[in-house]
Amino acid sequence: xxxxxxxxxxxxxxxxxxxxxxxxxxxxxxxxxxxxxxxxxxxxxxxxxxxxxxxxxxxxxxxxxxxxxxxxxxxxxxxxxxxxxxxxxxxxxxxxxxxxxxxxxxxxxxxxxxxxxxxxxxxxxxxxxxxxxxxxxxxxxxxxxxxxxxxxxxxxxxxxxxxxxxxxxxxxxxxxxxxxxxxxxxxxxxxxxxxxxxxxxxxxxxxxxxxxxxxxxxxxxxxxxxxxxxxxxxxxxxxxxxxxxxxxxxxxxxxxxxxxxxxxxxxxxxxxxxxxxxxxxxxxxxxxxxxxxxxxxxxxxxxxxxxxxxxxxxxxxxxxxxxxxxxxxxxxxxxxxxxxxxxxxxxxxxxxxxxxxxxxxxxxxxxxxxxxxxxxxxxxxxxxxxxxxxxxxxxxxxxxxxxxxxxxxxxxxxxxxxxxxxxxxxxxxxxxxxxxxxxxxxxxxxxxxxxxxxxxxxxxxxxxxxxxxxxxxxxxxxxxxxxxxxxxxxxxxx
Amino acid sequence: xxxxxxxxxxxxxxxxxxxxxxxxxxxxxxxxxxxxxxxxxxxxxxxxxxxxxxxxxxxxxxxxxxxxxxxxxxxxxxxxxxxxxxxxxxxxxxxxxxxxxxxxxxxxxxxxxxxxxxxxxxxxxxxxxxxxxxxxxxxxxxxxxxxxxxxxxxxxxxxxxxxxxxxxxxxxxxxxxxxxxxxxxxxxxxxxxxxxxxxxxxxxxxxxxxxxxxxxxxxxxxxxxxxxxxxxxxxxxxxxxxxxxxxxxxxxxxxxxxxxxxxxxxxxxxxxxxxxxxxxxxxxxxxxxxxxxxxxxxxxxxxxxxxxxxxxxxxxxxxxxxxxxxxxxxxxxxxxxxxxxxxxxxxxxxxxxxxxxxxxxxxxxxxxxxxxxxxx
Numbered sequence: 001x002x003x004x005x006x007x008x009x010x011x012x013x014x015x016x017x018x019x020x021x022x023x024x025x026x027x028x029x030x031x032x033x034x035x036x037x038x039x040x041x042x043x044x045x046x047x048x049x050x051x052x053x054x055x056x057x058x059x060x061x062x063x064x065x066x067x068x069x070x071x072x073x074x075x076x077x078x079x080x081x082x083x084x085x086x087x088x089x090x091x092x093x094x095x096x097x098x099x100x101x102x103x104x105x106x107x108x109x110x111x112x113x114x115x116x117x118x119x120x121x122x123x124x125x126x127x128x129x130x131x132x133x134x135x136x137x138x139x140x141x142x143x144x145x146x147x148x149x150x151x152x153x154x155x156x157x158x159x160x161x162x163x164x165x166x167x168x169x170x171x172x173x174x175x176x177x178x179x180x181x182x183x184x185x186x187x188x189x190x191x192x193x194x195x196x197x198x199x200x201x202x203x204x205x206x207x208x209x210x211x212x213x214x215x216x217x218x219x220x221x222x223x224x225x226x227x228x229x230x231x232x233x234x235x236x237x238x239x240x241x242x243x244x245x246x247x248x249x250x251x252x253x254x255x256x257x258x259x260x261x262x263x264x265x266x267x268x269x270x271x272x273x274x275x276x277x278x279x280x281x282x283x284x285x286x287x288x289x290x291x292x293x294x295x296x297x298x299x300x301x302x303x304x305x306x307x308x309x310x311x312x313x314x315x316x317x318x319x320x321x322x323x324x325x326x327x328x329x330x331x332x333x334x335x336x337x338x339x340x341x342x343x344x345x346x347x348x349x350x351x352x353x354x355x356x357x358x359x360x361x362x363x364x365x366x367x368x369x370x371x372x373x374x375x376x377x378x379x380x381x382x383x384x385x386x387x388x389x390x391x392x393x394x395x396x397x398x399x400x401x402x403x404x405x406x407x408x409x410x411x412x413x414x415x416x417x418x419x420x421x422x423x424x425x426x427x428x429x430x431x432x433x434x435x436x437x438x439x440x441x442x443x444x445x446x447x448x449x450x451x452x453x454x455x456x457x458x459x460x461x462x463x464x465x466x467x468x469x470x471x472x473x474x475x476x477x478x479x480x481x482x483x484x485x486x487x488x489x490x491x492x493x494x
Numbered sequence: 495x496x497x498x499x500x501x502x503x504x505x506x507x508x509x510x511x512x513x514x515x516x517x518x519x520x521x522x523x524x525x526x527x528x529x530x531x532x533x534x535x536x537x538x539x540x541x542x543x544x545x546x547x548x549x550x551x552x553x554x555x556x557x558x559x560x561x562x563x564x565x566x567x568x569x570x571x572x573x574x575x576x577x578x579x580x581x582x583x584x585x586x587x588x589x590x591x592x593x594x595x596x597x598x599x600x601x602x603x604x605x606x607x608x609x610x611x612x613x614x615x616x617x618x619x620x621x622x623x624x625x626x627x628x629x630x631x632x633x634x635x636x637x638x639x640x641x642x643x644x645x646x647x648x649x650x651x652x653x654x655x656x657x658x659x660x661x662x663x664x665x666x667x668x669x670x671x672x673x674x675x676x677x678x679x680x681x682x683x684x685x686x687x688x689x690x691x692x693x694x695x696x697x698x699x700x701x702x703x704x705x706x707x708x709x710x711x712x713x714x715x716x717x718x719x720x721x722x723x724x725x726x727x728x729x730x731x732x733x734x735x736x737x738x739x740x741x742x743x744x745x746x747x748x749x750x751x752x753x754x755x756x757x758x759x760x761x762x763x764x765x766x767x768x769x770x771x772x773x774x775x776x777x778x779x780x781x782x783x784x785x786x787x788x789x790x791x792x793x794x795x796x797x798x799x800x801x802x803x804x805x806x807x808x809x810x811x812x813x814x815x816x817x818x819x820x821x822x823x824x825x826x827x828x829x830x831x832x833x834x835x836x837x838x839x840x841x842x843x844x845x846x847x848x849x850x851x852x853x854x855x856x857x858x859x860x861x862x863x864x865x866x867x868x869x870x
Contacts (some may be wrong), residue, residue, distance in 0.1 A: 074621050083574045083773065101573070103701065106600035106649065107664035126773070127699040187783070198502065268801070269829025271836050274843035279825075281847045340850055344502035364839045396835030397587060400859045424737040428850045 063142040065120055072100075073109055078132050080104040082124045087137075092118045092275040094182060099137060102130060117141035162447075183208050183260070188249040209255055273363050281427045286464045290472045291420050294480050296438065296454045302486050310383060320358065321383040323410060323435065326482040328354045328374040329492050331408065334475040336467060338407050340428040345465055356424070357406035358386065360393045361416070368426060369398055369405035375494065410435065414456065421459045430463040431472070527556075528735035529726050531744050533563040536607065538594045540746035541565060543758040545671060548615055552670045559615035560722050560731045561673075562741070565605040568592040569688060572600040572663060576700035576772045578693050581868060585688055598673065600663030601703030604689055606677035608710065610720055614672045621670035623649050623662060630660070630676070633730035637722070637857075638715055650706070651676070657709035678720045679712035692761065693869065698775030720869060769833065770801035781868045783860055787804075788866050790814065794865055798832045808865070815857055819848055823862075834870050838862070 071082065080102040087099055093113045102109050121138040124130050176184070176191055180203055184191050189208060196203035268276060271425035299322060330352055331338045340349045357370035369389045371382055392398045409426055414437035421434035436457035443453035459481075462472050482489045502591045533541050541563040548559060569581045569591060577583060577593060580602040586593060605611065614626045627645040634643050642654050651660035651674070662674040685708065711718045725741075732739040749756060761767060778796045790811050797805035806827045808820055820845060830840055840860045845855060 074618065074670075075623070084771075103574055103599045106572075106598070106662055107666060108597060108599035109665070110667035112667070130595060267829065270826075270831055271840045271843065273829065274826055274840045277847050278843050343849060362835070363837075364836050367839045367842070394832075395587065398835070399839060399841050400838055400862045402846075403838060404845050404855060427846050 021333055038403075054415050063117070063140050065138050065140050066115060066117070068099075068114065068137050068139050070111065070130055070132050070136045072132055073104060073107070077104050077107075079129050080109065080132070080222055082126060082128055083108070085122060085126065087122075090123060092116075093139065094185070111136065113139065115139050115141045130397060141396060150342065152185045180205055180208060183258070187258070203222050209258060229294070272393075275365065278427065279424065282424050285425050285427065286462045287422075287431075287461045288469065288472075288474060289422055289459060289461050290469065291457065291459045292476050292480060294456050294458060295443065295484055296456055299483055299486055300454050308440060310380060311379070313384075315380065315384045316387055317380075317383050318386070320386055320410075320412060321379045322483065322486070323412075324356050324358070324371060324382050325379050326479050327356060327408065327410060327433070327490060329482060329489065329494075330475050330478040332375065332492075332494070333478060334471055336471060337462065337475055339430055339466065340407070341430065341463070341466060351407040353407065355405050355407045357409035357412075357429075358389070359409060359411035361388070362393055363396065367393065367403060368406060368409055369393060369402040370409075372405065414438065419457045423459060423461045425461055425463060430467060432461050434459045434461075528558040528731070528848055529562065529738050530560045530725070530731060530737075530741045531562070532728075532741050533746055534743050535563070535746045536564060536566045537746070538565045538568040538570065538577075538592055538605065538841070539615055539762045540592060540755075540832060541611070542596055542762050543755050544744065544746045544752070544763075545613055545665075545673070546758045547752045547755045549597075549665065549667060551669060551671055551752075552615070552669070554615055554617045555773075556617075558620070558735060559613075560728065561613040561615065562728065563611045563613070564607050564609065564720065565611070566592070567604075567606045567684075568594055569602060569604055570594045570596050571602045571628060572701055572703075572773070573597055573665075574599060574701045574773055575602060575703070576696065576698050576775055577769065578772075578777075578870060579696050579698065579700060579775075581689055581692050582687065584692070589684075589688075591688060593768055594762065596663065598663035598665040598671070599701065601701065602689060603661055603675050604680065604685040605675070606680050608677070608681065608712070608720065610676040610678060610724055610727075612674055612676065616670055616672075618666060618670045621664070621672065623664060623672045626672050627651060627660075627674070629730055629734055630674070630727055630774075633727045634711075634723070636730065637726040638718065641711075641714065649674075653709050653711070656707065658706040659709060659711060676723065677708055677710045678718060678723055679710050682708060682710060693777070694777075695779035696775055696777050698773060700773045700775065765801070765831065765833065768830070772798070772801055774799040776805075777869060779868055781864055783808065783864050785857070785860060792861065792864070794829060794869070795828075796869075798830070801832055803827050803830050803832055808861075810861070815861065816854065819854070819858070822848070828850045832870070834866055837866060 001448060015334075055454065070080070081104070082100055084101040085099075086101070087093055087097075093099065094116050095113055097113050099111050099113050099119075103109060113466055117139040119137055119167050120140050123135050123137060176196075181191065183205060183236045184194070184203075187208070191203060194203050194207050197207050296319075303317060303319060303322070309315050335350055336348075338351050340351060341347070342349075353372065354374040355370045355372045356374050357368040359366060359368050369392075371377070371385050371389070374382060377385070389398070389402060392402070392423045406426070406429065409423075409428060409432045411421075411423055411432065413421055414435050417437055419436040419439075421436065423432045423434040425432050436459070438454055438456045440452050441455045442450050443455070445451050458476065460472055460476055482492075531544075533544060535541060544561065544563070548561070552559070566587070569577075569586060571577050571580050571593070573596065575595075577595075581593070583593070585591075603609075612626075612630065613616055614621075626644065627649060630651065631643050634641050643659070644653055644655075645651055649662035650658050653659045659677045660674050662672065664670065664672045689703070689705070711723065726742075728741050729739050744751065746752065746755060746759070774797070776795070778793075778795045780791060780793045783792060792811075793807075793809040795805070795807040795809075796803055806824045808824055810820060824840060826840060826844055827837065831837055841858075846859060848854070
């Protein structure tokens with residue numbers, strides 16, 4: 001029972017900007033038979049410039065459905081399991097594109113297409129058994145080819161001594177590499193119409209680009225080239241005519257830039273989706289910023305002295321343990337910075353423990369493990385805990401206990417770069433500090449002399465609903481004084 | 495200087511068999527023959543990339559290649575296998591054992607420096623696995639005539655009729671290759687513990703591995719080292735193919751000899767390849783948690799496709815966690831990679847936008863930790 005079906009098809013990523021309108025009648029009793037088919041194709045440039053050239057039937061109008069059979073795999077194997085499909089119905093494929101992956105007895109086989117065309121039917125679902133010699137897919141080709149009898153499925157480009165592929169188009173052999181053929185197809189160019197300038201009239205990429213240039217050139221207004229008046233030779237004694245003075249500057253004709261990249265759309269899932277949620281919640285917090293500059297000469301010296309001691313105990317000592325401990329000491333004087341507010345900002349919770357989070361850059365993105373109860377830990381203990389978190393973080397083994405429960409965060413973005421930053425508070429916290437990179441800069445000391453100062457910048461952000469600028473400034477000053485004069489930390493150490 | 499000369503001539507040799515890049519001038523001579531290559535690297539991804547490179551770039555119509563390689567401790571799964579079903583990922587993480595997915599089919603194997611890998615490259619017409627294995631058996635027997643080694647019809651090699659010393663896999667595409675392992679002096683005990691998956695409740699159509707008792711050649715004859723065995727196999731191959739017994743050392747990171755290989759190495763290391771290529775599977779498991787002197791039964795069901803969670807159901811005792819919270823976790827896990835670090839980062843980040851309650855946090859963390867320990 002024949003049924004007329006009009007379908008508008010959009011061929012896949014291959015032909016951008018080209019719409020094929022297909023009306024065809026098809027007899028359902030035989031999938032291979034196509035009664036008639038009209039192909040309407042409009043060229044993009046033609047559409048915009050010459051209305052009467054809207055419809056153009058292509059020279060080759062009859063496509064046919066070809067049954068692509070699974071050919072012999074070798075070793076007497078008669079059946080395989082289909083493990084993965086690389087195409088789906090409606091996709092367009094080129095010769096040598098991978099169609100599917102099948103497996104038989106420890107051998108994984110990639111089946112590639114023998115034809116260019118559009119996939120019309122997949123005969124098997126995943127994990128079904130496919131039989132050698134039986135149809136695997138139906139491909140609708142729009143090129144009349146001699147369909148070779150069942151031979152090796154994968155026509156390797158290396159079979160003949162020529163390393164390029166042949167394509168028979170209307171009995172005319174055109175030599176071109178697969179990449180060139182793809183470029184031609186994407187720009188809707190028939191290879192038979194392109195003059196090849198390579199060896200044996202091989203079509204090169206430049207030939208395609210030149211062909212394209214000629215095509216668009218035919219529609220554009222005449223080039224300014226014809227208006228260029230050649231400059232007169234200097235020895236000419238005849239009087240110059242006024243016309244010569246009006247030289248038009250030759251405009252170089254540039255080759256049209258062919259860019260075949262495409263935008264890629266991906267859904268936001270997993271960890272990134274959670275980040276979107278967190279940051280959207282952070283947006284509700286009115287942030288204010290406060291920045292300052294810290295001179296770390298004394299701390300640098302102290303760390304140099306303490307580094308070998310820590311190393312002897314198996315711990316790597318960076319600057320962070322000092323920054324963290326100093327923050328905790330300062331929080332003891334300004335506990336409002338170690339709080340949390342509820343949903344409607346009606347209650348404020350003063351957190352007893354200083355769980356200071358350290359922003360870490362990993363494969364997933366930004367994660368913030370925290371050091372618990374910094375207020376009762378020594379600098380050495382903080383350093384060893386940091387080592388543990390860092391090694392777990394780099395191997396992707398951090399647990400939720402380490403990643404939750406933070407009350408205050410420090411972000412050492414300076415290890416990557418930057419001076420001042422505008423950090424975003426991580427709810428449910430109320431404050432965050434970003435540390436810039438350490439630089440050696442000239443500064444004046446108390447005697448008015450210039451000296452080499454180890455300068456680091458800090459940028460604080462705080463929740464202005466419950467924290468005011470003065471509090472933040474005083475906290476920062478205290479933190480800064482501990483770091484600029486580490487001996488003073490000793491006085492307040494708990 | 496000598497090194498450069500050898501390198502240059504190797505590069506020219508490869509150029510003769512380039513398919514796509516080089517003009518026809520170099521193609522006129524196609525001498526028949528074979529070549530033996532040995533990798534200087536012990537990195538599984540680099541060594542697998544060499545196989546990919548040869549498969550994609552060499553003209554093997556009239557040519558054959560034997561490729562010898564060894565790796566630092568790694569578990570290698572077949573193209574269509576499920577790593578959660580095949581090995582103990584947690585133990586591997588703790589012992590720093592890598593995981594790789596190869597492009598050929600077959601089952602899971604454990605590699606270390608005591609294991610030799612042999613890859614036989616041929617054209618598809620000359621693809622013959624049993625012939626290759628017979629060559630290996632012949633080489634071993636030449637070396638030690640009293641060795642009882644034979645090939646089975648499953649393409650395994652057995653020692654003393656009972657112990658598997660070699661597994662086989664193959665890939666057919668543009669050309670064909672057949673590779674197999676050979677246990678000389680590998681860590682047998684680590685092998686059996688790491689190839690046992692502790693994860694229950696996985697239902698999938700991935701290719702399952704067939705466990706077997708294994709033994710090292712070294713245990714049969716302590717004088718057999720990897721180097722001696724590799725030399726013997728190379729010698730036998732040379733005789734079979736009537737070439738000089740000359741083994742060419744190759745560096746899998748050298749772009750001048752293998753243009754484009756570093757991209758192949760990178761691709762083999764991506765999460766999308768190693769985990770994302772796992773065929774669709776579902777995991778259904780129960781576990782109990784202890785919380786404040788009471789036992790709680792939790793049931794988790796997940797469907798994972800392309801390595802990402804498609805369906806997620808967590809069944810908890812009523813009201814143990816605010817139901818909205820549990821729903822949030824389920825909803826956000828959908829689309830996430832079935833990967834411990836991503837899921838942990840996700841679950842922790844989610845907690846930030848939830849009402850802050852110490853009790854709730856504790857329960858949430860407990861649930862999550864138990865879940866991931868059981869699942870992965």
